[in-house]
Amino acid sequence: MSVIIGIKANNAIYDTQSAEELGLKGEPIYFDNSEESLAIMRHTCAHLMAEAIKTLYPEAQFFVGPVVEEGFYYDFRIHQKISEEDLVAIESKMKEIAKKGEKIIKYHLKREEAIIKFQNDDLKQAVIRKIPLGDGTLSIYSQGDFEDLCRGPHLPTLKLLNAFKLTKIAGAYLGGDEKAEMLTRIYGIAFANKESLSQYLRQLEEAKKRDHRKVGMEMELFTFDEEIGAGLPIWLPKGARLRRNLENLLTQALIERGYEPVRGPEILKSAVWKTSGHYANYGENMYFTTIDEVEYGIKPMNCVGHIKVYQSALRSYRELPLRFYEYGVVHRHEKSGVLHGLLRVREFTQDDAHIFCRPSQIASEVENIIDFTQKIMNAFGFSYEMEISTKPEKSIGSDAVWEQATEALKGALNRCGISYKIDEGGGAFYGPKIDIKITDAIGRKWQCGTVQIDMNLPERFDLTYTDENNTAQQPVMIHRAILGSFERFVAILTEHFGGEFPFFVAPTQVIIIPINEAQNAYAKELHNALLKVGVYAEIEEKSETLNKRIRNAEKQRVPIIAVLGAKEMEERKVAVRNRRTKEQSDVSFDDFIQFNKEKMREVSF
Template identity: 40%
Template sequence: MRIMQLDVNSIDFEPTEPEIKVHESTEKKKVSVKNALVLFTSIEKNDTEALASKAVKDAVEFAGKNKMTTIVLYPYAHLSSNLEEPQRSMNLYQYMVKEAQKSKLKIIAAPFGWTKALSLDIKGHPLAELSRNYSATAKVEKVQKGARKLDTSIVKKSDFAGLPETDHRIIGERLNLFSFQEVSPGMVYWHPNGNILLKELMSYIRQMNSDYGYEEIATPAFANIVLWHVSGHIDHYRENMYVINTDNDELALKPMNCPSTMLVYKSRKWSYRDMPIRFSDFDKLYRNEISGALSGLFRVRELTQDDAHVFVATDEQAEQELISILEMVKKLYGKFNLEYKAKLSTMPDSHLGDEKLWEKATNALKTALKKNGMEFEIKEKEGAFYGPKIDFDIKDSIGREWQCATIQLDYQLPQRFGLEYTGEDGKQHTPIVIHRVIYGSLERFIGVLTEHVQGKFPTWLAPVQVRVITISEHANKYAEGVYKKIRKDGIRAELDISDKTLDYKIREAQNQKIPYMLILGKKEVEGEKISVRSRSGKQKMGVTLDEFLSSIKSEISERKNEQLIT
């Protein structure tokens, strides 16, 4: 982007006729402005909104410093031989105008795509004429100059020294669940143990989703920026989005699944008989959280949600769905004995759509909460920009509350995406959509749960469920047989036939919070039995392997919280 910036006593322009097919509508009227900063602007190929914002910001700052009150934006193609094609150029120009209008200055914009009569009276001071060049390539060069070989200084884990013992980051390190690496700030490296938690939690909600009639979809991480213009995210959520410039386009990494789910809905025709339609997904999402807000698993930049969108035809259907979603929340949080608080967030200042629909949606959420006998408090003006929401907050080990489940009722996005279904009357109608997550961010949920149980996950979640331990080497062969058999039955087991003392082996398994130890010595080998020791220290001798297996398998498949064998 090239800009010629002029400090003028006066500028007069008058649109005479459209110069190109792509042009803004305007009146053929003379505009006269006194004492203004004029920006003659050529938009070049690969220019981005980020560059445009920067150009506007610089001009506004310059005007502020020099006590100027008016900026005139003026499309001017003659500063560059590398011009952007007209449509995109006009879009970016209009974006600049909008950005400039956010300042307190008076903004005048000459129309794009017109031949104009022009006269200028430029001031005589040294900074009255400045030329500025904004280019997207500067950053790329800097990266290319960087290291090509792995520099050991970048392979650095985040340091959690000094955190309390109860913090999920300390427990996570001890149980080898995950790490944070400095090359990916705010993003989780899941180790095998932590990845088991992620997978088991997903499989639990997947089963619940299927019971409640949800179908799972998956959509791309990237989408052209136009999608986010339609959804309104660019206007309301841009500061949290990662926008990526390619040769021809601007792409954004998805911070939410809603827009792409709208596209899946839109890809076929629906009838009122198909409703409600329930789409779930587990795609990774990307949100540019400021680094000061990052906090272990509680707030990350790359996250996984148990997201879902339910499309309904009528308000009655919406209410029914809200009631069953709240029922899912109760079941799921009950499973983990988690205490939660419901909060109803109302219309924010920056919102889409008319206030009557907002009121209707807010009331529907209230009714569903009341019908579920759930107490709630009101958070004024904290709804999403497209609809009111119910949030469920859970406490961490030091009493901070973290928002986990969220349910939003939305009349706006379906309208913006032109979604339709054929009603009973044969006519086309717009559905209502309910956005919902129950765990919320799986990362955050695992953080909260880890602190809640202090690493003692119920058996169905525990990364290692059983450790087979020998008292002496006489039992090694028998132990290997037991270990193989329980692994074959799908139990996550480990074998410890090292020559460490029994006490040491038990202590190690306890530190790892492994639910069961099978302790095998001479007596067990001879009687073809096992001794079972739970992590709470209770021991049961003379158990047959089949008894143990049938008991642990039902504990796991029923996702029991308490240990069955104690």
């Protein structure tokens, strides 16, 4: 049996030293590739990396080294430039230290003692200031000649670490403050065995090839321009067509499911954001402006606008559920250091919907959303999982309301036969939620859509409907986004397919290549016929060789290439190259149009 490196108790992870000093009993955590075990070993590997850096660069000073989704990192200050090439030496030193098998020892100091101990290290003083007062003591983990303030958890010895890799180097502002000093950050990854590490590194190489920023530039989908501003994507024609295809499919599905289109303004007076709780709980993520001496907030979410749609008329129980949807443009104040292509931007468009219903309708509405979600994810070949996030520390509303809403979500998933995880404290400030996490073609997990039950905003805005007894009742509000945002979903789709988009959403579905000018009129006729059935086609008529034009079409990852020569024009046929199936065929003009028309209709949500 594997070595026990910690325990899980009260939904928290403790290393063996902490469990022993606290007298905790719980579920054992073994040294394997479980989520809990990886958290412990990666935290330890961050300290191993810091020890190696300190050995190679004695003047180095360290800030924080947490475990993150992509492994671990450490932020540190050093008075010389470190490049990607230096990671090899650091990693080599890490292996050398790990082989020594240094034990990791935890001990405690009073806060005042820690301040004195690290009096010549301003980064450590900054860390101490960030630590809550608690019982007045701070924990330190020591290994060999290296030690650092840390709450853990850690392995009992470095000897267990033998499958790790440093992955990249970057700059990071101290404490995430853009006005503060820039520190050096090194990322790494660790696993319980070398086979898992090798598999991850292969996945990393594949991910580089599929990077949506690289593929998006090659396919001319989107761009960014510093003259406009960071995190503000510009959609080029092909990218806009891809989005339009997604929107069209989604819109048809929404109409069939009884959703009504609405649209709210992009700036609203700050008073409504104070009523909603966004001003106090989300204000640091918002942009504000003043008009006629009145403060306005640029919307980070669409919910308040949809509440105002609900309030535009008196509502009866006979109208419920009311389902409003909007492809709403929102803005959020993201720090420049976290911006990442389309995955993390400052302006984006949510596929947002809000459902106003009676409490008795929650279960059926959530089940319908889950069914909708499954159809969309299956259409793109995503596997997916669900996670329920519960009441966070910073929240509005009573415990009783939160409990009722959380149980409604659990009940809906149970009735749908869907297993789920619990993320304690991960809910939105106004209600619990289901997060939809998808797995792409190379095994990476992505946070995608969300379903949130909200009994707080209806109360804050005094929303009512009249029931069967002519009595005023408060509706429940369900916030729902399945894609999450078009920007993020397009980025995920691009990496999932490596740009080889399915026919029904591809930005260009057919490229028509006339062999010479004599076929140009026939090519135009085919082009127009395809557009009329909703298929986007382009004519490639550059003065280049046929083979080069075909290669150019291949590079654009277009599903269908239609070659037109004298024979095809005379017989009203099309020479078809299907890039997805790798098949070639000659078909009649009419059959080719019908084939493409059916391809556009073969998927629905």
